[in-house]
Amino acid sequence: MKSLAELQALKQKAIENVNLRKDREDGVRVVVGMATCGIAAGARPVMTSFLEEIGKRNLNNVAVEQTGCIGLCRLEPIVEVYAPGQDKVTYVKMTPDKVARVVAEHIVNGQPVAEYTIGAAGM
Amino acid sequence: MELVRSHVLICGGTGCTSSGSEVLHEEFDEMLVKYGLDKEVKVIKTGCFGLCALGPVVVVYPEGAFYSRVKKEDVEEIVQEHLLKGRIVKRLVYDETVEQNDIKSLNDVNFYKKQQRVALRNCGVINPENIEEYIAVDGYQALGKVLTEMTPEEVIDTVKKSGLRGRGGGGFPTGTKWDFARKSVNEQKYVCCNADEGDPGAFMDRSVLEGDPHSVLEAMAIAGYAIGANQGYIYIRAEYPIAVRRLQIAIDQAKEYGLLGKNIFDTGFDFDIELRLGAGAFVCGEETALMTSIEGHRGEPRPRPPFPAVKGLWEKPTILNNVETYANIPVIFNKGADWFASIGTEKSKGTKVFALGGKINNTGLVEIPMGTTLREIVEEIGGGVPNGKKFKAAQTGGPSGGCIPASLIDTPIDYDSLISIGSMMGSGGLIVMDEDNCMVDIAKFFLEFTVDESCGKCTPCRIGTKRLLEILDKITKGQGTLEDIDRLEALCYHIKNASLCGLGQTAPNPVLSTLRYFRDEYEAHVVEKRCPAGVCKALLSYVIDPEKCKGCSACSRKCPVGAISGEIKKPFVIDTTKCIKCGVCMETCKFGAVVKK
Missing domain, CATH: 3.40.50.11540 (NADH-ubiquinone oxidoreductase 51kDa subunit)
Known part of the structure; x- marks a missing residue:
């Protein structure tokens, strides 16, 4: 170790490994419905796409979680995004292709992607 | 980058290791492969979470679900339900964190609420080997x-x-x-x-x-x-x-x-x-x-x-x-x-870690700000004394420390208050005692330890502690006199003043502090030849209450020395000359007819 800057750089790299373990109150939570209906409709690739996208952008403050059946099995895969200070946004019929836009527009810039939401699905 | 979405933290402290956490680690690895989750879930061995009584402990993040007393057979259920389907296995989660349909944060649980982890800040959070x-x-x-x-x-x-x-x-x-x-x-x-x-x-x-x-x-x-x-x-x-x-x-x-x-x-x-x-x-x-x-x-x-x-x-x-x-x-x-x-009291800053043990529900490791009272530690963090028994005293500082009696339970824990009541902070052992503990016996226990551990270099410690132990032994056998108590006390001060190092200087503390707060117990041993807590074997005898005895003969069949005799359906009797006071009859009796006197 030659300098504080070098230690800082190592810390930034290492922080991703422990970041999950905090009791978070301020971060964004992405909750994927992973009951049988969700998994059958393809929730797993959706979830892994979220992980990939979040990893690519180095977003330390986002947790991807799973939950059970939300109750609208015909609209699965369902993903709910909880951002601090905003109402919960529910995305339906998600696909891996849609994930990048949700991450870029909603999670990073705070603008929910209206056309993917449950409202747009006519509910 | 690895696509890790969940961390499974397994306690790898000595407590949880001895209750089987290493097997869990292997089982998690195996099950994650079986369910195809090994790329997205990481298993990490950490240090102590503090709730050793509930070990082995497993915590799953990001949800922060706190699984306690996890067995090898439970691992597949956690992987299948929680990690694959996202449903926390409530059956296995620490009871206190479950609230109707929600899981409370660990920090809101009684055991952790009053704690402040400074020295232990990373224990149970990071992998100590990385x-x-x-x-x-x-x-x-x-x-x-x-x-x-x-x-x-x-x-x-x-x-x-x-x-x-x-x-x-x-x-x-x-x-x-x-x-x-x-x-x-x-x-x-x-x-x-x-x-x-x-x-x-x-x-x-x-x-x-x-x-x-x-x-x-x-x-x-x-x-x-x-x-x-x-x-x-x-x-x-x-x-x-x-x-x-x-x-x-x-x-x-x-x-x-x-x-x-x-x-x-x-x-x-x-x-x-x-x-x-x-x-x-x-x-x-x-x-x-x-x-x-x-x-x-x-x-x-x-x-x-x-x-x-x-x-x-x-x-x-x-x-x-x-x-x-x-x-x-x-x-x-x-x-x-x-x-x-800013943490702690005026003269004792920061926090102190205590190893909580003895007659307490939540055995484990706690870290509290200085100035927290003993009552908060015992009743709130420790979850009280088990089996509805009464708190009698707490022992701090091990063989160098002393007892805090129930009357002083509101004493704030810091260096100076503890010394002023004749105990000491010590390194942080805190042993809780209930009404079944005999204070003379406790003092004897610690003296046996110091006698064993005295290095022998200086006479006051080498010989003095041995003599203290002999007097205590005499008292617990019912052969002591009131003069023995006075001699015991005087010898304590000689050892304290004359010993070379801390070991000898503090060795009499367990005796002095029990004498200070529980002199009546010492006196009961020498005057009434009675051990109030029913611990000192020489001073107690087991008898059968003829009113309660149904004459089932269960006790006489269990007695290892054949000291109990009688006719079926009539009250049995214990022959005190044969009785070795092992207590088996008392455990065996379903009617509570065997009593210690």
């Missing part, structure tokens, strides 16, 4: 800051300002100790760490070393810079194999990353640390005996002065601090001396 995880939680930032931005004097001033006092029991101000060593002029100085935790029932230091070894290494390097030393020794008991292994891994990793060794942070500062294993002698926890042992001699204390800060290890200026003291140092520099000084 230096990068320590770096991720601000590890080695303090050392970097100290070496590149501060002078040794500023370092010592910061430690002084924080108000940190030695956590090994003595409570000497750490900054002042460092200052003495800094001012001793010598080309060679040493930094030592006392990890020879010998009090029966105490395991705070072990948990810190097992859960966060790097914090101790970092602090020792800071101390080295402050006093002008480039060599450190950690004296650790060989009975702590997990801690020894993790410390060695930590030292090797720190050297590999250039955080120990030559020219750290390119400042020209060199610092190296070596381990020295103790062979389990209690006296080696005393500072001068510890250093004598590091030098390769038989662990015996030497007179002070000269103090170690002037003439310590190999007659060079040396500082010796306890593990927990060191664990506080990096935080003081990262968060500031004022932050640290």
Whole structure:
């Protein structure tokens, strides 16, 4: 170790490994419905796409979680995004292709992607 | 980058290891592969979470679900339900965290609510065998800051300002100790760490070393810079194999990353640390005996002065601090001396870790701000005394400490209040006793320990403690007299005043403090020949209450010496001349007819 800057750089790299373990109150939570209906409709690739996208952008403050059946099995895969200070946004019929836009527009810039939401699905 | 979305933290402290956490680790690895989750879920072995009574403990993040008493068979269910389908397995979660349909955060549970984890900040959070995880939680930032931005004097001033006092029991101000060593002029100085935790029932230091070894290494390097030393020794008991292994891994990793060794942070500062294993002698926890042992001699204390800060290890200026003291140092520099000084009471700053044991529901490791009352520790954090029994006393400080009786349960726990009531902080063992504990017997237990552990160098301790034990033994056998109690007390003061080192000077404390608060129990033993708690075998006898006895003969069939006889359906009798007082009859009787008198 030659300098504080070098230690800082190592810390930034290492922080991703422990970041999950905090009791978070301020971060964004992405909750994927992973009951049988969700998994059958393809929730797993959706979830892994979220992980990939979040990893690519180095977003330390986002947790991807799973939950059970939300109750609208015909609209699965369902993903709910909880951002601090905003109402919960529910995305339906998600696909891996849609994930990048949700991450870029909603999670990073705070603008929910209206056309993917449950409202747009006519509910 | 790895696509990790969930972390499974398995406690790898000694408590949970002995209740089987290693098997869980393997099982998780296997099950994650089976369910195809091994790429997205990571299993990490951490240090102690503190709730050892509920081990093995497994925590799953990001949800923070706290699974307790997990068995190998439960692992598949956790993987299948929680990790694959996202449904927390409520059956296995720590009861107190379950609230109707929700899972409470661990911090809201009674056991953790009043705790403040400073020394234990990383225990149960990071993987102690991976230096990068320590770096991720601000590890080695303090050392970097100290070496590149501060002078040794500023370092010592910061430690002084924080108000940190030695956590090994003595409570000497750490900054002042460092200052003495800094001012001793010598080309060679040493930094030592006392990890020879010998009090029966105490395991705070072990948990810190097992859960966060790097914090101790970092602090020792800071101390080295402050006093002008480039060599450190950690004296650790060989009975702590997990801690020894993790410390060695930590030292090797720190050297590999250039955080120990030559020219750290390119400042020209060199610092190296070596381990020295103790062979389990209690006296080696005393500072001068510890250093004598590091030098390769038989662990015996030497007179002070000269103090170690002037003439310590190999007659060079040396500082010796306890593990927990060191664990506080990096935080003081990262968060500031004022932050640290804002915790605790006026004269006792910061927090203290206690190993909670004895008659208490939540056995384990707790860290509380100084000034927390004993009542809060026992009733709220500890969850009270089990089986509806009454709290009688708490013993702090192990064989050097004393008892706090129930009448003083609202005493705030800090160095000075404990000394004023005849106990001491000690290194942090806290043993809770209920009405079934005999205080004379407790004093005898600790004296047996000190008699065994007295090194024999000085007469007051070697012979004095032996005589104390003999008098106590006489009293518990019902052969004592009132004069014996007076003689016992007088001898205590002689030993305290005349012994060479801390071991002898504090050895009579368990006797003195039980005499102070429970003299009536001593008197009951000698005058009435009765043990009020029903512990001292010689003074009690088992009898059968003829009113309650149904004459089922269950007790007589279990009695190992054939002391119980009678006719079926008529009251049985115990022959006291044959009875060995093993208590089997009492356990066997379904009608509560056997009573101790």
